[in-house]
Amino acid sequence: MELFLSGKHHTLIVKIYGELDHHAAVGIKENVDRELARTGARNVAFDMSRVSFMDSSGIGVIMGRYKVAKSLGGRVIIYGASEDVGRILAMSGIKDIAVIADSVEDGMREVEANV
Amino acid sequence: MYKNSMRVEFPGSSDNERFARSVAAAFILELDPTIDQLSEIKTAVSEAVTNAIIHGYDGCEGNVTMEGKIEDDTVTFTVSDDGVGIPDVKRAREPLFTGKPELERSGMGFTIMETFMDSLDVKSESGKGTTITMTKKLE
Numbered sequence: 001m002e003l004f005l006s007g008k009h010h011t012l013i014v015k016i017y018g019e020l021d022h023h024a025a026v027g028i029k030e031n032v033d034r035e036l037a038r039t040g041a042r043n044v045a046f047d048m049s050r051v052s053f054m055d056s057s058g059i060g061v062i063m064g065r066y067k068v069a070k071s072l073g074g075r076v077i078i079y080g081a082s083e084d085v086g087r088i089l090a091m092s093g094i095k096d097i098a099v100i101a102d103s104v105e106d107g108m109r110e111v112e113a114n115v
Numbered sequence: 116m117y118k119n120s121m122r123v124e125f126p127g128s129s130d131n132e133r134f135a136r137s138v139a140a141a142f143i144l145e146l147d148p149t150i151d152q153l154s155e156i157k158t159a160v161s162e163a164v165t166n167a168i169i170h171g172y173d174g175c176e177g178n179v180t181m182e183g184k185i186e187d188d189t190v191t192f193t194v195s196d197d198g199v200g201i202p203d204v205k206r207a208r209e210p211l212f213t214g215k216p217e218l219e220r221s222g223m224g225f226t227i228m229e230t231f232m233d234s235l236d237v238k239s240e241s242g243k244g245t246t247i248t249m250t251k252k253l254e
Contacts, residue, residue, distance in 0.1 A: 023129035055161040059221035
């Protein structure tokens with residue numbers, strides 16, 4: 001996992017590599033929450049382009065970060081998801097709580113348009 | 116008729132989730148699955164094993180058993196634990212229900228297993244453990 005701060009957008013970009021299961025989820029949650037607190041970012045953007053596998057533990061990670069971002073007045077963006085990951089996201093109704101976009105720029109535009 | 120079977124038993128620790136779904140994927144390769152079928156089976160097995168680890172054992176030690184069976188083009192996976200059991204299986208199978216909201220579980224595990232497999236059977240007894248049986252025909 002890599003974490004970047006996009007200061008202009010008050011957004012923490014979280015690039016996840018490999019398999020997003022329960023085992024990986026625990027560390028991702030802790031790191032993202034710590035960085036949100038440290039940086040003062042309010043949006044979280046998940047770059048899923050390098051995720052090779054995701055099960056419902058990934059949905060739990062996104063739902064949890066949605067709650068954190070909401071409490072900070074921010075949003076969650078998900079971009080770059082493969083077809084497999086997209087199916088799990090669709091099944092879980094994540095689009096109702098997060099912006100699903102093709103790229104981080106598209107996601108930001110949608111977030112900023114709805115401010 | 117093509118037939119095969121396997122059984123693996125491993126400690127219920129989260130690093131074995133990947134091990135279990137890799138074994139399941141390797142087991143069905145003989146049936147020449149599509150990429151989608153492979154992904155569906157890996158995901159369903161991952162959900163069942165994660166359920167055993169998080170809900171069955173809840174941080175306590177215990178083994179998870181995964182059995183696989185192939186009969187012609189139908190594969191059956193059985194994942195069982197000797198953990199605490201599920202008090203209300205019907206409720207647990209409802210989408211978005213989670214017995215562990217504090218762990219940020221999505222409550223989508225059983226829904227994903229049902230969607231990706233052809234059949235799902237959950238047997239559970241309080242204090243004795245849970246057995247999840249899933250089948251899928253690979254055509």
